[in-house]
Amino acid sequence: MSEKRLYGLAAIFDTPEKVVAAARAVAGRGFTKYDSYSSYPIHGLDSAMRLKRTRIPFVTLVAGLSGAVLLVLFTWWTNSVDFPLAIGGKPYFAWPDYVPLMFEMTVLFGAVSTVIALLVVWLKLPRNSHPLHDTEFMKKVSKDKFGICIESDDPGFNETETRRFLEDLGAESVDSVYDEPVDISLKQKVLDPKFIAAIVVVAVVSSATTYLALNKMLLIRPWSSLNAQFKVNPESRSRFYSDGIGMRPPVTGTVARGHLPDPITVSDNLAAAEKYLVNPVLPSPHVMEVGQRDFNTYCSPCHGYFADGNSRLQGQFPSPPSLHTDSLRLAPDGLYYNVITNGFQGVMPSYARQIPRKERWAIVWYIRALQKAQNPNGPEAK
Amino acid sequence: MSRSEQIDASKLKGVPTSYSSVGWSLLIIGVVLMLVAFAINVKHASFSLIMTLTYVATIGTGALFWVGTEYVSSAVWSTVLRRPFEFMAGVIPFLFILVFPLLFNLHSIFAWTHKSLFATDPTMLVRAPYLNIPFFIIRTILVIGVWCLFYFLIVRNSKLQDTTRDQRLTKRNVNLSAGFMPVFAITLTLFTVDWLMSLAPDWTSTVFAVYVFAGAALGAMAFGTLLIVKLNEKDRFPVKLTPDHYYNLGAFLFAFINFWAYIAFSQFMLQWYGNLKEETSWYIPRMHGSWAVVSIVLALAEFLIPFFMLVSRAAKLNPRRLVFVSVWLLVAHAIDIYWLTMPEYSSSRAVFGLGEIAFLFLSAGIVLAVFAWKAKKNNMVPIGDPKLERGLEFHL
Numbered sequence: 113m114s115e116k117r118l119y120g121l122a123a124i125f126d127t128p129e130k131v132v133a134a135a136r137a138v139a140g141r142g143f144t145k146y147d148s149y150s151s152y153p154i155h156g157l158d159s160a161m162r163l164k165r166t167r168i169p170f171v172t173l174v175a176g177l178s179g180a181v182l183l184v185l186f187t188w189w190t191n192s193v194d195f196p197l198a199i200g201g202k203p204y205f206a207w208p209d210y211v212p213l214m215f216e217m218t219v220l221f222g223a224v225s226t227v228i229a230l231l232v233v234w235l236k237l238p239r240n241s242h243p244l245h246d247t248e249f250m251k252k253v254s255k256d257k258f259g260i261c262i263e264s265d266d267p268g269f270n271e272t273e274t275r276r277f278l279e280d281l282g283a284e285s286v287d288s289v290y291d292e293p294v295d296i297s298l299k300q301k302v303l304d305p306k307f308i309a310a311i312v313v314v315a316v317v318s319s320a321t322t323y324l325a326l327n328k329m330l331l332i333r334p335w336s337s338l339n340a341q342f343k344v345n346p347e348s349r350s351r352f353y354s355d356g357i358g359m360r361p362p363v364t365g366t367v368a369r370g371h372l373p374d375p376i377t378v379s380d381n382l383a384a385a386e387k388y389l390v391n392p393v394l395p396s397p398h399v400m401e402v403g404q405r406d407f408n409t410y411c412s413p414c415h416g417y418f419a420d421g422n423s424r425l426q427g428q429f430p431s432p433p434s435l436h437t438d439s440l441r442l443a444p445d446g447l448y449y450n451v452i453t454n455g456f457q458g459v460m461p462s463y464a465r466q467i468p469r470k471e472r473w474a475i476v477w478y479i480r481a482l483q484k485a486q487n488p489n490g491p492e493a494k
Numbered sequence: 495m496s497r498s499e500q501i502d503a504s505k506l507k508g509v510p511t512s513y514s515s516v517g518w519s520l521l522i523i524g525v526v527l528m529l530v531a532f533a534i535n536v537k538h539a540s541f542s543l544i545m546t547l548t549y550v551a552t553i554g555t556g557a558l559f560w561v562g563t564e565y566v567s568s569a570v571w572s573t574v575l576r577r578p579f580e581f582m583a584g585v586i587p588f589l590f591i592l593v594f595p596l597l598f599n600l601h602s603i604f605a606w607t608h609k610s611l612f613a614t615d616p617t618m619l620v621r622a623p624y625l626n627i628p629f630f631i632i633r634t635i636l637v638i639g640v641w642c643l644f645y646f647l648i649v650r651n652s653k654l655q656d657t658t659r660d661q662r663l664t665k666r667n668v669n670l671s672a673g674f675m676p677v678f679a680i681t682l683t684l685f686t687v688d689w690l691m692s693l694a695p696d697w698t699s700t701v702f703a704v705y706v707f708a709g710a711a712l713g714a715m716a717f718g719t720l721l722i723v724k725l726n727e728k729d730r731f732p733v734k735l736t737p738d739h740y741y742n743l744g745a746f747l748f749a750f751i752n753f754w755a756y757i758a759f760s761q762f763m764l765q766w767y768g769n770l771k772e773e774t775s776w777y778i779p780r781m782h783g784s785w786a787v788v789s790i791v792l793a794l795a796e797f798l799i800p801f802f803m804l805v806s807r808a809a810k811l812n813p814r815r816l817v818f819v820s821v822w823l824l825v826a827h828a829i830d831i832y833w834l835t836m837p838e839y840s841s842s843r844a845v846f847g848l849g850e851i852a853f854l855f856l857s858a859g860i861v862l863a864v865f866a867w868k869a870k871k872n873n874m875v876p877i878g879d880p881k882l883e884r885g886l887e888f889h890l
Contacts, residue, residue, distance in 0.1 A: 203767065208767070212763070
């Protein structure tokens, strides 16, 4: 234990006007290590004390801006990088969403860091008390009095002279305040059985209440209302539909997105195929590429690369006819589609399993292109 | 020090002649340009005149709002600064002149004047009883009339106090101002809905009038700060203002920069997030092409850049910084009104022509010329106000 040390002289004043005048006089005498105390802000006290500008606003600014930046980084990483989640049809990095959070984090970081910075400056952390704490002086200035305390560290400080100086300024009372450092031994306190017992009790009580609240209380009315919604849960019977099926079958005639229906099932009905089938696929460079790829894969072995029947399997299989005859050139698209789908008179097999519908129509476009290339002046070229 | 020692009687009336001459030159150039613009393209020029009307109306009513706030809150520090705001509010009667040419021209400005719009759109049919020309004209005249009424009453009492020194006049003005606050909220809403929001008749936003109010209060405070700080630095203000007065003006500017941004962003975020056709239709043109550039410039000019220009305490005490930020914010307020109005004229790309230049000249000319004219006739400081003495000794 160290002995008492004089911290300073604390003077009490009656009115705000007196403390402002006193502060002006104290500053005028050249004191720098002193402070004024009041339970509310007094207009004009700052300039009377000739306070230097504090650097705490910079702490607030830097902390506030870092709060905003950290929030942006956090939301960007969680929402766009680590677990991209489309919410409300918005882009992954939907910055307007983050602005309210940025504002909140700016305020939070700014406010908390300001308080910490004030504690650091005023209490000189890690010290957690101030010599003026728990003194009569502090009790008075927290209620209806105003005070000035000049610290003994000030170069112009002299106990008797300064006391007389403060009394001359109209102080109601001047008290000596002593600094009494208390030796805190951490070891003893932590291992105190009372302390340990308190921690155990807090842990048991808090975990028990948390468990009961989340697992028991929420299942009792009225908190259980969220569990009892008017909707069909999986594997349960619908009370709304008479057949009890919650997940309704689609309306007859519903077409799935991207699905190309086969308008008529033509087996051997070439007349129907020719009459009704129209190529639903619009020509484009991509469609022509698909048609060429499929034609070269599936058709060219027999029909040849140019659909003229002159193929690399000639002589091993029945030779197909050239597709460049007048009758075939004038034949409708439906005929080609039907033949690819169903085969031809037992000679050509069905390619329905190998080639999806859209690609069959692409092949038809490619055949048309081959025909036009061979007969640039044909009647259908118009 | 007594009151008479602190007030320099020789400076009570009038401002440097340059205020008047600059104001009148700007005004005359603005009128000529506006007439030429009308001769070239009536619709474009009408939109420019709407911008001028909005600018002058926001500065004038914003100033009257600050006068009313001074009375209602019994503020002491601002009593010494109240008169410049009363002079600025002097533009309010001239709104009748600005609005006059527009009232004959509604059909070429507003889409809702076309009956075909109501025929095709059922949601517009609901608005037909409100959006029609006779009711529109009645509302406009009523709104400006109410503003004039409160302006004349409040300013008359304030002027009367200079000679009679009757303290009851302050009480009467407090009551008038307390009545003016809700009336102002309603009339400004009507004005903004009529003249700005109905340019896009299918769009609604419930916070729109608050947005315009934020701009009005900010614009009026910026113009007031500019004039007060300029006059005081040139030693033409009848009393010596303390740095603490400057600090409060700067703090108000800073507060309303943030308020404006808060409201502007609230409106944007809710409509952007809701993503409903009837709400986003207003923002879509403003978020694409050259209007997107104007939107970004507006956000920087009216919030981000002035925020950092004013954030420190030293900045709010620095007269040169205050003058610079005030001029900056007055320009930003013009960009704000341009951004509110002109996309409804040309939604595909930003336009800047003779009409916009006329808008800038005319708006600046009117507010400056009227200020100089009012300052010549009246005392720059309310010498009869009982709160004046405490206002002169104001310290933070």
